[in-house]
Amino acid sequence: xxxxxxxxxxxxxxxxxxxxxxxxxxxxxxxxxxxxxxxxxxxxxxxxxxxxxxxxxxxxxxxxxxxxxxxxxxxxxxxxxxxxxxxxxxxxxxxxxxxxxxxxxxxxxxxxxxxxxxxxxxxxxxxxxxxxxxxxxxxxxxxxxxxxxxxxxxxxxxxxxxxxxxxxxxxxxxxxxxxxxxxxxxxxxxxxxxxxxxxxxxxxxxxxxxxxxxxxxxxxxxxxxxxxxxxxxxxxxxxxxxxxxxxxxxxxxxxxxxxxxxxxxxxxxxxxxxxxxxxxxxxxxxxxxxxxxxxxxxxxxxxxxxxxxxxxxxxxxxxxxxxxxxxxxxxxxxxxxxxxxxxxxxxxxxxxxxxxxxxxxxxxxxxxxxxxxxxxxxxxxxxxxxxxxxxxxxxxxxxxxxxxxxxxxxxxxxxxxxxxxxxxxxxxxxxxxxxxxxxxxxxxxxxxxxxxxxxxxxxxxxxxxxxxxxxxxxxxxxxxxxxxxxxxxx
Ligand code: BG6
Numbered sequence: 001x002x003x004x005x006x007x008x009x010x011x012x013x014x015x016x017x018x019x020x021x022x023x024x025x026x027x028x029x030x031x032x033x034x035x036x037x038x039x040x041x042x043x044x045x046x047x048x049x050x051x052x053x054x055x056x057x058x059x060x061x062x063x064x065x066x067x068x069x070x071x072x073x074x075x076x077x078x079x080x081x082x083x084x085x086x087x088x089x090x091x092x093x094x095x096x097x098x099x100x101x102x103x104x105x106x107x108x109x110x111x112x113x114x115x116x117x118x119x120x121x122x123x124x125x126x127x128x129x130x131x132x133x134x135x136x137x138x139x140x141x142x143x144x145x146x147x148x149x150x151x152x153x154x155x156x157x158x159x160x161x162x163x164x165x166x167x168x169x170x171x172x173x174x175x176x177x178x179x180x181x182x183x184x185x186x187x188x189x190x191x192x193x194x195x196x197x198x199x200x201x202x203x204x205x206x207x208x209x210x211x212x213x214x215x216x217x218x219x220x221x222x223x224x225x226x227x228x229x230x231x232x233x234x235x236x237x238x239x240x241x242x243x244x245x246x247x248x249x250x251x252x253x254x255x256x257x258x259x260x261x262x263x264x265x266x267x268x269x270x271x272x273x274x275x276x277x278x279x280x281x282x283x284x285x286x287x288x289x290x291x292x293x294x295x296x297x298x299x300x301x302x303x304x305x306x307x308x309x310x311x312x313x314x315x316x317x318x319x320x321x322x323x324x325x326x327x328x329x330x331x332x333x334x335x336x337x338x339x340x341x342x343x344x345x346x347x348x349x350x351x352x353x354x355x356x357x358x359x360x361x362x363x364x365x366x367x368x369x370x371x372x373x374x375x376x377x378x379x380x381x382x383x384x385x386x387x388x389x390x391x392x393x394x395x396x397x398x399x400x401x402x403x404x405x406x407x408x409x410x411x412x413x414x415x416x417x418x419x420x421x422x423x424x425x426x427x428x429x430x431x432x433x434x435x436x437x438x439x440x441x442x443x444x445x446x447x448x449x450x451x452x453x454x455x456x457x458x459x460x461x462x463x464x465x466x467x468x469x470x471x472x473x474x475x476x477x478x479x480x481x482x483x484x485x486x487x488x489x490x
Contacts, residue, residue: 017120018048030420059090127164155445182419216342259432270443281454288317293467341467347377382407
């Protein structure tokens with residue numbers, strides 16, 4: 001199988017926060033990879049901007065270092081790297097005072113390239129930056145703006161952020177990134193569901209027993225204490241990535257892949273989520289916080305020590321039993337869990353089908369496991385359909401569970417592009433299918449806010465778990481109370 005690279009029209013990408021972490025680790029490497037793939041045409045330019053005073057040459061050195069540090073050796077092609085660096089320039093600007101915005105305007109000039117602004121900065125700056133872009137007349141009627149989570153920390157603050165951006169850019173020109181939607185396997189979930197006749201008839205409460213979504217990380221705070229301690233796992237991972245995955249699993253078949261067709265269906269799922277509030281939060285949610293333990297083969301500190309604060313009630317782990325109140329999913333629990341410093345890094349979605357209604361096999365045949373479809377997002381992407389077969393050979397009818405295994409790394413030998421590569425190119429093409437619409441973000445907060453409020457109101461404390469484990473024992477109890485267990489394929 002060969003991937004296809006379809007060149008995009010020439011564009012000017014203006015990146016605010018050009019010397020920041022996101023730009024260094026993700027955006028510059030992703031853009032370089034697209035250059036190497038031959039996707040850029042003609043006079044495409046990337047204009048970096050931040051408050052630091054840097055010359056174009058200094059910014060190019062910064063970019064070169066970033067690419068060498070974050071792109072694998074085998075993918076560095078010196079000629080393409082030089083061509084890429086030649087597309088870069090830099091303008092120092094400060095949105096809080098407006099300094100440098102005239103220089104930015106001059107740098108963009110009267111180019112007819114597609115224009116996109118990437119706000120790779122703290123969300124508190126989104127509003128001021130778009131106002132300066134507007135005040136200095138840098139946006140054209142077709143310019144796009146790209147923003148990323150966190151979009152607010154509650155429904156109310158999310159609305160403020162959306163209003164601030166919406167004052168300058170129409171919704172059709174706002175690209176809200178959730179990088180999980182750019183992951184290869186997440187898109188494959190749509191292919192699996194809608195390009196196969198096999199699954200869709202079974203994809204409902206008559207045949208599905210429950211769904212599990214796990215996003216486990218082995219890393220800890222990674223120097224993001226300031227942000228993370230104010231956010232916690234529910235805001236950081238569930239409000240966005242995990243709910244987006246849930247939507248893709250649970251949505252109705254959209255009429256097409258057109259952006260609003262898909263986003264309308266996702267929105268209906270978010271709106272159908274049953275409320276979790278002070279009445280049921282203690283029963284259906286678990287909050288955890290890691291203590292010192294072992295991870296990635298070495299001893300690691302606990303959250304509070306990493307934070308160098310004596311106390312914090314922020315959760316680094318959360319498990320939730322969610323339910324969707326509609327005909328398709330009535331009575332099918334969606335068990336969600338995510339955490340830092342867990343036993344390993346794994347993200348997967350498990351669809352567990354109902355057990356067979358009656359067994360014709362005797363006890364000697366062994367246990368008959370329910371069929372499971374396991375969609376693994378990372379680290380080794382792939383899909384496994386677990387089925388029962390007869391153990392081969394003589395010895396009577398003994399049954400065994402085996403996976404029909406489709407590991408993508410084994411089937412396809414190409415590099416798996418990073419989510420940002422696909423998403424930035426989609427912005428240039430003007431395709432919003434993989435981006436969150438305003439009402440989706442707000443609907444997600446509308447479901448999350450009462451959970452946060454319930455935790456506060458009921459004083460639901462974090463439960464300790466040892467770093468390098470699967471979270472607090474209460475998370476195991478959450479699912480085992482229902483006679484089910486967390487999937488283990490790690
Ligand atoms: C980010 C969160 O959105 O996603 C981080 O803020 C988290 O806390 C990261 O580590 C996980 O992304 P990935 O792609 O490594 O699974």
